[in-house]
Amino acid sequence: MNAALRVETPGPLSTLQDFGRRGWRRFGVPVSGAMDPVALSIANALVGNPPGAAAVELTLIGGSFVVEGAAVRIALAGGDFPMFIDGSPAAAACSHTWEAGQSVRIGSTRHGVRGYLAAAGGFAIEAMLDSRSTHVRSGLGGLHGGPLAAGDRLPLGEAELAVPDQWLPPEHMPHAFPKVRVVLGPQDDHFTTQAIARFQATDYTISPHSDRMGYRLSGPPLEHSRGFDIISDATVPGSIQVPGTGEPIVLMADAQTTGGYPKIATVISADLPALGQRRPGDHLRFEAVTLEAAVAARQALVRWLAALPRVLVPVGRGPNPERLLAANLIGGVTDGDAFL
Amino acid sequence: MIKVQSSVQPRQRARFLPAGDAALVVELGESIDDVTNNRVLALDALLTGAGIAGVEETVPTYRSLLVAYDPGTVAFADLVRRLELLLDEPEDSVAAPAGRRWSLPVVYGGSFGEDLQFVANASDLSEEEVVRRHAEAEYRVYMIGFQPGFAYLGGLDPQLHLPRRADPRATVEAGSIAIGGSQSAVYSVACPSGWHLVGRSPVRVFDSRREQPFLLSAGDRVRFRPLPAEAWEPLARRADAGDVVAEELPE
Secondary structure (H helix, E strand, O other): OOOEEEEEEOOOOOEEEOOOOOOOHHHOOOOOOOOOHHHHHHHHHHOOOOOOOOEEEEEOEEEEEEEEOOOEEEEEEEOOOOEEEOOEEEOOOEEEEEOOOOEEEEEEOOOOOEEEEEEOOOEOOOOEOOEOOOEHHHOEOOOOOOOOOOOOEEEEOOOOOOOOOEEOOHHHOOOOOOOEEEEEOOOHHHEOHHHHHHHHHOOEEEOOOOOOOEEEEEOOOOOEOOOOOOOOEEOOOOEEEOOOOOOOEEEOOOOOOEEOOOEEEEEOOOOHHHHOOOOOOOEEOEEEOOHHHHHHHHHHHHHHHHHHHHHOEEOOOOOOHHHHHHHHOOOOOOOHHHHO | OEEOOOOOOOOOOOEEEEOOOOEEEEEOOOOOOHHHHHHHHHHHHHHHHHOOOOEEEEEEOOOEEEEEEOOOOOOHHHHHHHHHHHHOOOHHHOEEOOOOEEEEEEEEOHHHOOOHHHHHHHHOOOHHHHHHHHHHOOEEEEEEOOOOOOEEEEOOOHHHOEOOOOOOEEEEOOOEEEEEEOEEEEOOOOEEEOOEEEEEOOOOOEOOOOOOOEOOOOOOEEEEEEEOHHHHHHHHHHHHOOOOOOEEEOO
8 A cells, every 4th residue: 555644633724735736827826836846845955856756835823744655755844833643843954754543743933934844755646737736726636626624635656764764954955135135126117216215215114914815914015106107917926016005015926827917027037935924013124136146146045046956964974963953852832823 | 719809099119028037927908999909919839839947837918918938048139029020910910719609508597696786776677678688698708816717707688787895795605697897607516606696507617527627718709598497497407417508609
């Protein structure tokens, strides 16, 4: 019997996500995919998968899973979620091999929003439109087009388990830039000079009305120079629309493919994954950079991802992941539930 | 293939605008019209044919083309130069895809189009006249967006142009035929809408079970064929079973 993960309790918004759908935007299909593709890549590297293999994206609260059929190797990366295997704490950013019948419980995140639970061999689920990513609004992808439900059985692909578990030492984690960097445009000419300056000087708050489709931001309104309607044109994840209220909306992974509000700027691709870990109530600031700087940041991230499998350390050699785990457990009370 | 008609206005200069570090927008005009939209579709076809390394996907819209690319393979400036060369092709050698012509069956009014009477009152016409005018027009698919397979249809009779509802509905059924502003649309999946519902088609413009999940593409043309309410059940059953139900019309 092939190994599988059975979902006992799914968490409030647990979906399967990979790197998303490419090539279908011309038909109105959102890219979707992991909100934090860097964390997805880390979870996959830890279990020996290609970086974009589908994993379970957890949102704020984890869930519980049971191993069926055969042993599996799993890893959790991303937000700081406590994990317990048969009741004992287990380190994140570290792979673990479980035997059939063992259960894992994942609690509420203490920092960040999304966690990625990857399994060696990947989830053996049919792709829809070239991706296993779940887009809930259109019912595409995942097991049945929606969030995971209690009783769902996620079959796993074949995997090599006769290698030691491994972990990612914290000094190799990528560093998030303190500000969210953007490239101005494509419709920055629809805003006054003061609005462009204010956009970069404002301490924005992420509103509770934020989800995988977009983050609404609260702050002083930005002034349009010639109305807030444009002839609808294409958007990308990272597009920052400014509707009539003057408060920006950052489009995220599940963004609609077209829109009719002017877009003052676009979040650079290197900073979008970290933005995917910000939660309602968090503050953020934008900083405009040149296209050259944005491309350089993207290329640095591409190089980091390519090197990732080589910086992983087998468990039992070098510093011990359990020390990191002990540090995490002093993290304090969770406030994850407040935002659901 | 059809030829793009020459514009009477002088050709507008294209603008190349960055949409972040991995996409750019080629803006070819500032209005909703066939000439501009044809130029967008022609550039899209030429770009696809050119097979430029690093170009990942394109999204044609009313008046612009989004080009998603990998900046590690092709730089913004190089891509702009390639696009300028494509735009410099003589106007009448630029062939836009002809698009296909479709006839979609529709049951108008009643529970299938609950705003038909409102639209009739607002446009000072009888319900029959609204249906006649809505079904007589040939619509152009200007672009696909908003949701999978959702087609923005231009060509609505001016008498039927109406502002959106003040209070959007939380959900309208897939297949709903609606009027919003100067446009009409076929809803591809159930979703919220502020447009006025005049009818419903059993045709699924998006069905992930089909080899071609999307019925309509930018550049296609659409007509609506009114059906009596009794015709709904058998057609809906065929659509449930995976039949396209829509008819493709000859050129």
